């Protein structure tokens with residue numbers, strides 16, 4: 001969007017007002033697929049407050065119509081076409097594999113040498129010192145992160161409680177912090193704004209995690225990998241799942257969860273487990289997968305893998321997270337849920353989580369630059385109870401209510417929980433739906 005067009009249309013506006021109007025015009029033009037000139041030509045007033053009101057009404061029609069408060073997040077528009085991500089480069093073939101001195105002779109390093117024999121392997125003292133000497137953050141470097149792998153010897157960061165989000169009802173989840181970074185690329189992924197490593201990190205010393213777990217363990221706890229990575233994305237190489245399943249065979253009072261968008265279940269299917277392992281998939285309609293979850297398995301492949309795992313006696317989980325609003329979302333999500341239950345029996349499902357799309361404001365310009373054709377930012381996303389950008393309360397409520405009603409067609413017994421939602425949303429849904437399966441797994445809300 002050329003600023004000069006806005007400046008010449010509103011010659012009396014100062015820099016900040018021009019910036020604000022530019023952001024509105026860009027977002028409306030993108031959302032409605034109309035030329036910015038057309039938006040400008042339709043504005044009759046030259047008064048800033050009147051112009052802003054007109055643009056707010058166009059940009060946030062749902063919120064405007066429902067009298068919800070509008071405090072939009074309007075960062076300065078900064079678009080750089082050189083930062084867009086190449087979604088065609090699906091193959092994961094790291095060019096450089098850097099191995100910490102203490103992991104140089106590890107089994108994991110050997111496996112990477114076998115699988116990626118064309119990569120350049122280099123020994124480094126430590127990841128920490130490497131990052132200190134090679135400070136490379138920013139979008140351009142994030143786009144290149146799949147070229148580099150680090151095999152490390154983790155010393156400190158083994159487990160943590162899921163921090164959830166301020167003001168939300170937590171589910172008491174624990175994170176098994178095995179690795180960092182992902183070979184997939186989802187438009188909405190929070191790692192884009194969180195990651196400061198120039199590659200993908202795989203700890204070689206999983207045995208140390210197991211040693212440390214003895215001090216961290218609480219009976220009946222839920223713990224899983226897949227918070228800062230995808231649990232199974234490269235499991236054929238790492239075979240982490242084999243060691244993890246074997247270890248948790250000795251801790252039957254703990255539920256361990258692998259969370260994935262892959263169909264990489266070969267190792268899991270070979271393992272002998274004790275019934276306390278949950279393999280779970282993030283699900284979205286194929287339309288959303290095609291446009292937002294690059295390099296991941298298709299919906300059919302995910303459900304096919306879930307079926308194989310349930311036939312092998314594993315408990316299965318599903319995460320409808322993030323649920324994305326778009327025209328026709330009800331039909332597409334209902335179809336997705338119908339496909340799920342056409343393959344998986346309700347009794348084999350341990351839990352289902354639902355969470356509507358939300359993200360830290362800092363992620364917005366990153367998505368805009370990495371995925372300039374994205375549609376997920378076109379909907380009405382405003383700072384919510386935790387300052388993350390979210391759909392308005394009423395819209396979220398309707399989305400949850402609809403999804404819960406579809407799940408009810410199949411079962412009222414599966415524990416379903418909302419991920420990172422505020423207390424009032426739980427309460428409103430509990431009383432409106434009269435659902436007894438909207439569960440709080442940890443116990444916070446009764």
Ligand code: SF4
Nearest residue numbers: 182184185186189229
């Ligand atoms: S699969 Fe998960 S971790 Fe990987 S890019 Fe997508 S959202 Fe991020």
